[in-house]
Amino acid sequence: MRSVCLWRNSFARFSAGVPVWFAIMYCGLMAWPAYVFAQDVLPTARYTVGMTQVEYLNPADGGRPLDYMLIYPAAPDIAATPVKIFLSTNLHMYKDAPIAADGLKHPLVIFSHGAGGNGAGYAWFGEYLASHGYFVAMVYHYRANTYDSSALYVRNRIWQRPRDISLDITHLLQDKVWGPHIDPNQIGVAGHSQGGFSALWIGGAKVNPDLFLAYQRRWKENQVVPAYLRQQMRLDAEPARNVRDNRVKAAFAMAPGDIQGFGMDEAGLRQMAIPAYIIVGAGDTTTPPEENAEFAAKYIPDAQLDVLPGPVGHEIFGNECDQVGRDNYPEACIDAPGVDRAKLHDYIGNAALRFFDTNLNVQRQRPN
DSSP, X not given: OHHHHHHHHHHHHHSTTOOHHHHHHHHHHHTSOHHHHHOOEEXXXXXXXXXXXXXXXXXXXXXXXXXXXXXXXXXXXXXXXXXXXXXXXXXXXXXXXXXXXXXXXXXXXXXXXXXXXXXXXXXXXXXXXXXXXOEEEEEEOTTEEXXXXXXXXXXXXXXXXXXXXXXXXXXXXXXXXXXXXXXXXXXXXXXXXXXXXXXXXXXXXXXXHHHHHHHHHXXXXXXXXXXXXXXXXXXXXXXXXXXXXXXXXXXXXXXXXXXTTTTOOHHHHXXXXXXXXXXXXXXXXXXXXXXXXXXXXXXXXTEXXXXXXXXXXXXXXXXXXXXXXXXXXXXXXXXXXXXXXXXXXXXXXXXXXXXXXXXXXXXXXXXX
């Protein structure tokens, strides 16, 4: 673009009746992506939030079902009541509510959950962004979620994660109901733990094939894993290559890991093609910051590291739990003394909003 503009400016100096400023302005405009000028401006007022469960079949892979919870700006009926999310509290979403009829195209964020988790377990994050105008697809990774989990996918075929995120993006953009409300030039990805790793992966960071094979081999040779599963585990790094999706413009990674264990080394992290915001609790013992978040941020070219001080652990990024959750899953629901999950969620949500707004070029009305 620079060489073209220099040529046009030189041509203008020697062309009678064509002022230099016209060429400069022309080149300046041409340097901006076209979508900037056609972009919708989101309101400052918060939206009411809807949610719905989406399932579709991937015909290219034997009809494999893929699922996500879609959280979006909505206009629920005045008599509607918020849906109850299993084991969770302090959520305010309306099931299958009509989409907000604002005539605008909205940014999209795809969220990837941790190993053995599920999209609904992070619904607070989707609600926060949706209340500010985002569409947020909370993925249920195939055979790697709370309700349908196998070591074959949770451990051996983790490359399926970024590839399925790409399928989900395509499905949403092509969907006759949801697609018209989404701006295809404003797509980000977020995730927690293994999902945070997936966010960096689809953003351009690469795994070292030899290190990835070594990771797969450790699981295939793990005698604790049932033999029938180990027999299905392939030693193949090829599907783990080139999972970058150029439609994704920014990545927000919560406590990503296992960065080095999965084979992502310094050289691979340097290949990250988009801005990354990496956030982790200082007290995280599941994906220790030094060897995961801090290691990744050190080598990713455009990374911002945010370490939450104090005894903030790995599970802080999940929903606030109701009493049933606290009674049955204390390790995931009860934080260390002095840690306020609701307050931290507000901080994390605001950090994500500012990060995505900036890097997806989201335009907002100025407050009066």
